[in-house]
Amino acid sequence: MELYDCFASTLEQPAWILALSALGLLSLLKASIAALRWIFVSFIRPGKNLKRYGSWAIVTGATDGIGRTLAFQLAHRGLGIVLVGRSPDKLFDVSAAIREKHPNAQVETVLIDFASDLVEGVARLKKAIEGMDVGILVNNAGMSYPYAKYFHEVDEDLIKDLIKVNVEGLTRVTHAVLPGMVERKRGAILNIGSGASTVIPSDPLYAVYAASKAYVDQFSKCLYVEYQDKGIDVQCQVPLYVATKMASIKRSSFLVPSANTYAQSALQWIGYEPTCTPYWPHSLIWTLISMLPVAVVDKWRLGFCLRIRKRGMLKELEKKKQFECRSAASEDSCSCLTAFSSDVHDL
Template identity: 40%
Template sequence: MTAADSFSPLDREIGQSFSYCLQALALVGAFYTASKFISLLSDFYHLLRLYFIPRLFGRADLVKQYGQWAVVTGSTDGVGKAYAEELARHGVNIILASRNKKKLEAVAKHIAETYKVETDIIVADFSKGRGIYSAMKEALRGKEIGILVNNVGVFYDYPDYFNNVPEDLLWDVFNVNIAAATMMVHIVLPRMVERKKGAIVNVSSGSCCQPTPLMTVYSAYLDHFSRALHYEYASKGIFIQSLIPFYISTNMTKFSTKLSKKNWLVPSAEEYAHNAVSTLGLSRRTTGYWGHFFLVTWLI
């Protein structure tokens, strides 16, 4: 009598069922492993495509692709200034819009002399709300605006509970972070649609990827606004990009010594802009920086 003969038919049936379960689990495990591997390969491909291949082979002529002029809001410091310089490096004429005339003139002069492009300035305090946009529209009349970079923004002095945020700051966030981008798009988009080309870059935040306590209002709106515009206007030749960076070493991160210290996860404004411009026309929703790519891969 063998060991197998000592098992009853029920025991053998249970054993066979268990064997089938193990095989099914092995198949599920293999499928999961394969899907994760394919996902990693896809992420690696996108990383190369956005941040490294353009450096090796150069990128398309931005003037030919979009137009002669770019408008960059919030462009006297930080990411806005660096982004304007990076566009100028590619031969795009630059219109700087911010509230400090002296700083605007200094940045415009530096860009014109360094990159041999035309520059112009628009003095605009975006915190003032609706009243500034008639003058803004007039100032842009007659210029071929190929690229709009909505970068102007304000941040909490430090992360805090919504109830503790001063009312004046909330209005500034509405007017500067939300209304400014909305109205600037409304001003430049019609001519882009007529010409069937143009690019709109809305600088949002990595905090938009999920609910972000202590930065409740700051993290709202721009990302979804950009994505909705994409569905409306991509077929009309307009490239619309949502930039969702994490921390960058600028005045906005000065509340933290750790976050204002540059490293591979916290780039300088110049390094960030260099990476971000390389994604223009390639990705409609991106962190704009290779280091931040790793932080947000599983969130977007």
């Protein structure tokens, strides 16, 4: 009887209170499901057997950072590796290092300078992989600004190279490798994007870089839908800061993982969602940022990037003055170095 009275009194409440209560319960249920799913995909869900996609993996930008580490870890999992990079010496060194660590690994190299000989380089890649059972393509090659800059300060050569490397290069390599995957009815494409285009609302002073990575994300989503029923998994990973040369970060930390730590997470996610942030602390940051007002995040990010711009300009001016000193070969001409920072007090 008491239960009936309680239920009856609940029904007597105004409709708006009942509606708010229902919305609250639904929101709580949705948040609980999202939290449980996050725990599952971050810590419990097993990674896929990558060899089922094929016996070879292609890694672009394989001589440094995330690309280099992914190449080593893919070789550790028993795949043959096609290293793609622009430096013959670095390609040789990475190839030798992989063979030393994994004596049974098959390693091939293809020279491509994405900024200068892209068309010819992709032709070399197509020839090199003829007859290969290429199962995985990692589009990791990319470039960013030397430091934060207003758009009007970015020179035309940098704009051209950013688009050529980050957009055209990734597109052409994918177009060269994909037909073989379609023929074999299996494959996985991993495109390395950036939190600059997805996690944060905007990335001021890195406009062209962020926009080029937004292309990578949308391109990946479209291919994910196009080729899902052909046995090909396409994914864009959007990490935040990783301790790499391109990010100009030397020391890793809990929130800024090393390339090796990030790569371990990255391989666990291949073949699942079309867009993801594999390193779990990064996904927590993404959640927190999404809860803040866009204007607040934009203001914080602009201030952060302005500080990067100032440090970059100071370093650039210092290098310029050191060069002038060496050219003059005079001790007196170097006295300006003690006060060089005053030249950029208004940055």
